[in-house]
Amino acid sequence: MEFLVVSRPLYLRDHHCGYCHQKKPRSQAISLGSWRDTYNNGSTTYPESTTVGFQCESMTAQQYDSLIQLGYRRSGSFLYKPDLLRTCCRMYTIRSNWDLFTPGKEHRRDINKFNSHLGIKKDDSRHSRGYDIVQELKKSQDNGSLVIKFETAKFSEAKYQLFVKYQASVHDDHKTSRKGFARFLCESPVISEGEIKDGKVISYGAIHQCYYLKDKLIAIGVLDILPSGISSIYFIYDPEYRHLALGKISGLNEMLLSKELGLQWYYLGYYIEDCPKMAYKKKFGGEILNPYDMKFYNYDIVKNGMKDGGLFSWDPERGIDIAEEMFGVNGSSFVEAADCCKWIKRRWETDYSDKKWATLENVNDDDDDDDDDDDDTMFQIPSVLVGCLTLADVTGDFERLQRTKLKVFQIGKIEIVEFKDLRPRFKRTVIDLIRLLGWDLFEETVIYV
Numbered sequence: 001m002e003f004l005v006v007s008r009p010l011y012l013r014d015h016h017c018g019y020c021h022q023k024k025p026r027s028q029a030i031s032l033g034s035w036r037d038t039y040n041n042g043s044t045t046y047p048e049s050t051t052v053g054f055q056c057e058s059m060t061a062q063q064y065d066s067l068i069q070l071g072y073r074r075s076g077s078f079l080y081k082p083d084l085l086r087t088c089c090r091m092y093t094i095r096s097n098w099d100l101f102t103p104g105k106e107h108r109r110d111i112n113k114f115n116s117h118l119g120i121k122k123d124d125s126r127h128s129r130g131y132d133i134v135q136e137l138k139k140s141q142d143n144g145s146l147v148i149k150f151e152t153a154k155f156s157e158a159k160y161q162l163f164v165k166y167q168a169s170v171h172d173d174h175k176t177s178r179k180g181f182a183r184f185l186c187e188s189p190v191i192s193e194g195e196i197k198d199g200k201v202i203s204y205g206a207i208h209q210c211y212y213l214k215d216k217l218i219a220i221g222v223l224d225i226l227p228s229g230i231s232s233i234y235f236i237y238d239p240e241y242r243h244l245a246l247g248k249i250s251g252l253n254e255m256l257l258s259k260e261l262g263l264q265w266y267y268l269g270y271y272i273e274d275c276p277k278m279a280y281k282k283k284f285g286g287e288i289l290n291p292y293d294m295k296f297y298n299y300d301i302v303k304n305g306m307k308d309g310g311l312f313s314w315d316p317e318r319g320i321d322i323a324e325e326m327f328g329v330n331g332s333s334f335v336e337a338a339d340c341c342k343w344i345k346r347r348w349e350t351d352y353s354d355k356k357w358a359t360l361e362n363v364n365d366d367d368d369d370d371d372d373d374d375d376d377t378m379f380q381i382p383s384v385l386v387g388c389l390t391l392a393d394v395t396g397d398f399e400r401l402q403r404t405k406l407k408v409f410q411i412g413k414i415e416i417v418e419f420k421d422l423r424p425r426f427k428r429t430v431i432d433l434i435r436l437l438g439w440d441l442f443e444e445t446v447i448y449v
């Protein structure tokens, strides 16, 4: 069996948010009405950008696919997802496919502009009727001016130079090293490499889709080819062609590619409702991952809950948004977590007496000077985390937990330790990991120390 090899979970807080730059109204940055009241009454802190994640050493494409269904994404070998309750910009997993997509005026305009730059004649039909978007999208390749090639996700000097140019011009980032580029866009923890040949998936994994204009590398789509679809990791392009909306053209190409390969979905990464830069994603006809049941729903069904960037939790049976009921300061999740903390303290008194718990209070605590000292005395992740098992879900099943075995990779071999024999610190790590991965995926997990 191939294991999912991960490090201990990390809970990360960043004062700087790359999406809102701490500039949107505080009320909008706070997830729920009741949280707004809590913030307004005491703390003056602006919510930070918060994520939970772990370094992944190795995994199969199927395991990675399962993690995407739980709302994770990867950056190099780091797997992460937002803490939707406490982060300033709520990032929801979005996916779509060619059949859900209705091309709009904007898509036709982008394609026409791109084609005309390559000297390709415009379709005479100006209306949607008669406009064959697939045909138009492929014209640039058919006439030989643009060559799109699949290459292994390996480092090359040309790719690196394109990245440097892109980062400097588009993200004002002038410190891109070869190592940083390789770690971010060339390395993948998926054990197989992606391979596509003659319109078929030969192997799942990471791949570079390289765009060459008259033999010059002008763009790269970094993709993960997975059993349930294509996941877009990043897209870089030559800023000289900025006016050609290459990002959107590549998105259309990638979604069409999923269909042509017989894959069901195209994962566009995260979507933030109140981030104007992301508006193009919903125009791909997307579905959003619902944190309540970890199932995808059409954007139109859940959009009200996301209004102004809010936190939603869609209850399909009642047909209502129950985010406040679940995750509000008096919501069921917090009541459950509080009860659970008391219960654990009683049950495992020897292990946990005098220990701190990552509750609502101490996660909002701005004092992170002694984080290292806390390392041994508290859970890494908050006791309530949207889209993860709650503390009560895991510790409440005491019998199952006692039967659980932890696979630890150290000094070149895997050791199996029973939960009851673990040191308190590892017990907490096991509980954190089960909460983040679910029981089934945890069975396949090895922790790397």
Ligand SMILES: [Zn+2]
Pocket: 017, 018, 019, 020, 021, 022, 049, 088, 089
């Ligand atoms: Zn933000």
